[in-house]
Amino acid sequence: MAFDYEKWIRPGKLPHIWCPGCGHGIIMKGMIRAMESLKLKKENTVIVSGIGCASRLPGYIDCCTLHTAHGRAAAFATGVKLAKPEMDVIIVGGDGDGTAIGGNHFIHACRRNINLTYIIMNNNIYGMTGGQFSPCTPTGALASTTPYGNPDPGFDVAKLAIGAGATFVARGTSFHANQIDKLIAEAIQHKGFSVVEILDDCPTTYGRRNKFKSVIEMMNRLKDIAVPVKAAEKMTAEQLKGKVLTGVLYKDDTKPEYTVEYDKVIERAKAAK
């Protein structure tokens, strides 16, 4: 049976603003399937974003939503979670929002291991503002601000998250649509800071400039470079050159969670009075 996405969409909000073929729509659908599979309640679910094309997502979803300042979604979400620890709080946003202007908030949210889910829609570019390079733009790629090729190496968002202390880290792609809901559902269920990086496609400001003939070519590239973690175990370093691992990359259930630890601080403060 066709999936009932309408249940989670604010009436009258479609069509969304994203360009033809933009992976953000594919990710939003995966997110809706994940929320539905976990039977999340609209009144108990908060989606928080910053600024960017990706960050427009909460405007479409019929639950509690916050569209905040550029790069600050993690800070707002931390506040919501501390005030309402029983709510499921999900952050969404782009690579620019999350790793450039919001990079500091991102790593510190990872470090605290607060029970939030961060879905980072990594299309390797500032899509909204016309294609400036981001910290996730690969070396050599063309952006409006790197017309002769980007000299910087890009961040590996998953490694950054693991290094900073996130306790659940997964990666998918906008081509592997079927996997997106499963990764997001597992991330939401994890009690700690979860990061799901979805390698995404921006045909308008990244694809065209980087000589992809169409969004189909971008999709096929995602298909070619993705290697599931299990399959990678049997591959040589040579075979893994130019590939990216997908699936659940890291999971640690032993670390203390921030809202639980913060409650203890409150108790200690009360006892000290």
Add this chain to the structure above:
Amino acid sequence: MEKKLPKIEISEKLCKGCHICVEFCPKDVLEMKGFYASVKNLEACISCMQCELRCPDFAIKVITE
């Protein structure tokens, strides 16, 4: 045994003509007709839902029983 064919609905209000559903249908059921995706050969459809799953725009629905 005769296979059950689904009903495929494509919304022209939502379709942005990206070609994704046409390209990734394993049975070549869909085609672009002008700006929009359209059903060319429903007989070949195996109700795999790939088109519905991949459409970024909520524009295509595969309705099975």
